[in-house]
Amino acid sequence: MSNGSRAGGTLMKKQERQRYIRELLKANNIDKQEDFVILLKKEGITVTQATISRDIKEMQLIKVPATDGTYSYNLPVQKQLNTEKKLTKTLKDAFISTDVQNEMCLIKVTPGSGPAIVSLIEQMNYSFVFGTLGGDGSALIICHSNKDALKLSRIINEIVIE
Incomplete structure (x- = not known):
């Protein structure tokens, strides 16, 4: 499987998965790649940490300070x-x-x-x-x-x- 993810048993396109990632970023403070894997799994999307790592690079996500002093992923300004x-x-x-x-x-x-x-x-x-x-x-x-x-x-x- 080239992109490492499935939704409802069917292959999910990278563009659709990345749309989910953007939605997750809007609703959550995500500070680890594993958090993406867990949150996507809750949506019924199985994905590997390596796939998330590639998505983060491609989407040019950055870590920014969160209100609680930690850092979380965000879209680039x-x-x-x-x-x-x-x-x-x-x-x-x-x-x-x-x-x-x-x-x-x-x-x-x-x-x-x-x-x-x-x-x-x-x-x-x-x-x-x-x-x-x-x-x-x-x-x-x-x-x-x-x-x-x-x-x-x-x-x-x-x-x-x-």
Whole structure:
């Protein structure tokens, strides 16, 4: 098996496993590679420590100080800054409007820009975003609550106005 992981008995793609790792980083302070193995196993994903080690390198995870004085893995800050710059540029070039209904924020953009906006918002790892759907000229961002959807709408509008 090339990537060393299975979910529900089927081979899991590296991209999907790394998405799980990003989710784990948002929800947990993880200070050891073994913690990733344990947490992924709880999700039904069997993975080796060697695979996690390769993922950490590829994802360029770094250890940062936690509030309790220990160190935990995190996504690199520079990657976040680069993604934010890309999101800002893409929104400034393509933004048409934004609207909120319940926990959903709909961002209307120029044709062809929807998938890029969705991808960049996913890369931002906003904790209040539940999921995304990208169409040709729109991005539907599903948040955890109406308050979160309004927050995202404000962020998007501030980016476009600045």
